[in-house]
Amino acid sequence: MRTPVPDTHPRPAPGRTPGPRRLTYLGPRGTFTERALRTLPEADGSHLLPAATAARALELVHRGDADAAMLPVHNTVAGPVGDTMRALAESPAPGVLREAVLTIDFALLVRPGTPLAAVRTVSGHPHAGAQVGRWLAGRLPRARWLPAPSNAEAARRVRDGVCDAAVAGDFTAAHYGLRVLAAGIQDTAGAVTRFLLCARSGAPVLPPVRPADRTSLVGRLPGPPDTLGALLDDLRRHPFLRGVTLHTVPDGRGGSVLFADCPGSAEQPATARAVGLLRLRLPALRSLGSYASALPAPPPYERRPKTMHSETTTTAGEAAPKDIARLRELIDDLDRSLIGTLKQRLATSREIQRIRTGGGGTPLDSGRERSIRGRYAEELGEGGADLAEALLEMCRGRSPR
Structure with missing residues (x-):
């Protein structure tokens, strides 16, 4: 039947x-x-x-x-x-x-009549800031970055005079009476x-558009992301979990949120096995269901057969050096973006010190510094407080030892 x-x-x-x-x-x-x-x-x-x-x-x-x-x-x-x-x-x-x-392409939006030289503050979603940092460091090194819940909210703030410019899509300008001052400002094309x-x-x-080929799970884990490396590496090496991608972000409470993508529908035996193993090892995970992926199909779960040839002489192995070179280029881009952002932070801190001392106050605010150390520690784990201290030393005018 x-x-x-x-x-x-x-x-x-x-x-x-x-x-x-x-x-x-x-x-x-x-x-x-x-x-x-x-x-x-x-x-x-x-x-x-x-x-x-x-x-x-x-x-x-x-x-x-x-x-x-x-x-x-x-x-x-x-x-x-x-x-x-x-x-x-x-x-x-x-x-x-x-x-x-x-595909994401960013533009710098301003109120009509605003020249680039008049931009002192730029707002956008933190993800946008991570994708245009090098451009901003090169064109607007003294501008202060103001994070917003969304890029459109940043555009609305520009319209209302809260800040000078927003990083958003060029199509956003028409909604808020803004103009595109610069287009294609993303550091990496094709994101x-x-x-x-x-x-x-x-x-x-x-109704489903086509058969499901991806299953996702999400859940909380104890401990910040930088303490989960051994656990995640162990999961990625498991033969039942090959092809599964794992992402972690801080949960804002000292723990982490893990997001897992499994190839295939939960009704397929290999996927059901992967989901079951993930939930056995991480009981806090819950399934978000199976759905049709809009990206190319993820790799299969099975282990690829080993080759007797060295990585430098096989076609499959040749991809590894290329992948490493590409990722190193990305790291170089990120480093340039970080350096540009740090320069902006340094200039902003020096300006605050100048204003405080000009008014007869002290150049430093110990309460503010404690708050910064706590924020870095919460977001980045144990090493975050050390990073914050090094940054604060630099902004005080003293290089960290």
């Missing part, structure tokens, strides 16, 4: 007249997340609702005020989006319905951000 296929199409709740879907996204209007949402055919005819944060978007879904939420989860240059991962770990049982990817459309787990909001 043939097993009946379950109906995955949405049905209206009793007493409710079917109407347009309500899809929320990380807003306000003009974000890359909204742009990614609009690439989905399901967005046509739907009510699109901006949310100030990823946590707020998932809250709207959980309360039933929205059917699904589109959120950024990973960028190929800046890495995992911590706000989204923390929100997914905290939200009650979200599930992933769809995935979308978008891609991955977005997930999430709903309450098991909610049949959208």
Whole structure:
């Protein structure tokens, strides 16, 4: 007897007249997340609702005020989006319905009539800052970076006169009466951000577009990310977990959030085995469900057969030096960006010291320095406090020993 296929199409709740879907996204209007949402055919005819944060978007879904939420989860240059991962770990049982990817190109947006020389403050999402740091260090070395919940929120702050410029998509300018002062300011061309459309787990909001080929999990782990290296390395070496990708971000409470992507649908034996092993080793993980990937299929779980030839003489092995060279170029770009950012911080600290001493005060604020050490320690673990101390010494005008 043939097993009946379950109906995955949405049905209206009793007493409710079917109407347009309500899809929320990380807003306000003009974000890359909204742009990614609009690439989905399901967005046509739907009510699109901006949310100030990823946590707020998932809250709207959980309360039933929205059917699904589109959120950024990973960028190929800046890495995992911590706000989204923390929100997914905290939200009650979200599930992933769809995935979308978008190539990211940044522009510098200003109020009409603002020249580059007048830009003293620049705002944007922290992920945007990580992708344009070298450009800002070269063109605006004295400008102060002001993080914002989203790039569109940064543009709104520019419109309202809170800051001078915003890093956002060029399409954002029209929403806030701004103009593009410079386009294509990203340090690395071709960066891609991955977005997930999430709903309450098991909610049949959208029918599947094609068979699922990715399964994701999320959960909290004790200890900051820099203490989890041995655990994660052990998991990555396990033969059942080859092809699984693991990302960690600080949870803001001294612990970590882990996000895992497994190739295949949870109904496939190899994927079910991988998910079961992950949850056995890390009981706090919970599944976000299986869905169709918008990126090329991940590598399989099976171990590749070893070759008798050396890495320098085989075609497969030749990719390793190329990969290392490419990653080293990325590290060089990141280092240049960090150095530029540190120079901006140094100049800003010196200006604060000048203002304080000019008013008859002391150049240093011990309470402020304690707060900075605590922040670095919380985000970066035990070594973060040492890094903060070295940075503070440099900004005081003394090089760390």
